[in-house]
Amino acid sequence: MSREAEIRQALREWVVKTSGKIKPQELDDETPIIERRIISSVHVLDLILMIEHLSDTPIDVGKLKVGVFRNINTIYRNFFAESPDGR
């Protein structure tokens, strides 16, 4: 499994486990996890910690852009890919 596939799988597993509202087969990389409140504000700090742990890079919460946590794809692009969305 590639590093990218591992990260995406880890993120999906974290979302399913943390949320408790969705089954693994109901979550794909485009599922809007914030808008549907699969992940809510009580989880957002844990999500940030989880991404910091996976990427081994600290996140400046004050500089987070709109839409970065929208779905697994936006999280991957913004925190793990070479060319993030304007971050």
Next chain:
Amino acid sequence: MGGKASVDLRQHPGCTWYENGQSALSGSLLELFRRFDRLFVEWAKESGAGEYSFPVFIPAHELAKLDYFGSFPHLVTFPVALDPEPANLESFARSFAGPGAPLGPGGAIRLTRPAAIRDVLTPAACYHFYIRFQGETLEAPRVVTTLATCFRREAHYTPLERQWSFSMREIVCIGSEGEVKQFLAKYRESLDAFFRRIGLPIAWANATDPFFNPSRNPKSIMQRIEPVKTEMVFGGRLAVGSINFHQNYFGEVFGLRRAGKAAYSGCVAFGLERWISAFLTHFGWEQSDWPDIEMT
């Protein structure tokens, strides 16, 4: 006409300003207030809205379900009464019986023991609806409207723009995700057309609720990265209203169900005093210069 500089509404004969952050309206300003509110009610009725009138207090235990006190401790205002125990009342009354100034510094009441506080003065109009309908399963989307006097404590007040008590008309939709999104999109389009027609320069801007310690509040962080509030901003500084998508937050907290899931909700909110301020700032104080807001 148009683009006039910000004016001191304290000088307007239709506005009486109280330094504790409240205003009284009369004459042309009271008439304008009523015209705006009639217009908002008409818009609500076009969506089949039922109209409601609520009391001023909201039970604290209901607002606590929303973590209101942790999120907005700087805004909250409570109704306070004295503990009715006779000796407590005697003691309070006695302090006003003697000669001299009975009040403390700055006109402050010298309270004896207060009764337990179990209520809050309404901070936002739409809360009443989720509390009123809690536990219901909706067979169809529900659109409702109310006008509420709302209370938000602030560090500074400005006539008609930032007040301790002010008037908020809200149109609320509770339904499925698609129904609520459609409702909000329709109002966004109608409002755009309205602002264009009367020539009031309004820009839409993403915003967050005024959380306490926003940089440390997960709800504020969440609203910043996934905006759910879009404000109607006049002159680059004054939000006269907002469109808010609550997702299924109130549905989950208050057990509202629609189509087998926690209901979604959204609201369109209008701050009536701010509408008057924006209107007078842009079109001037002369009624003859004002556009016809009712024309369709």
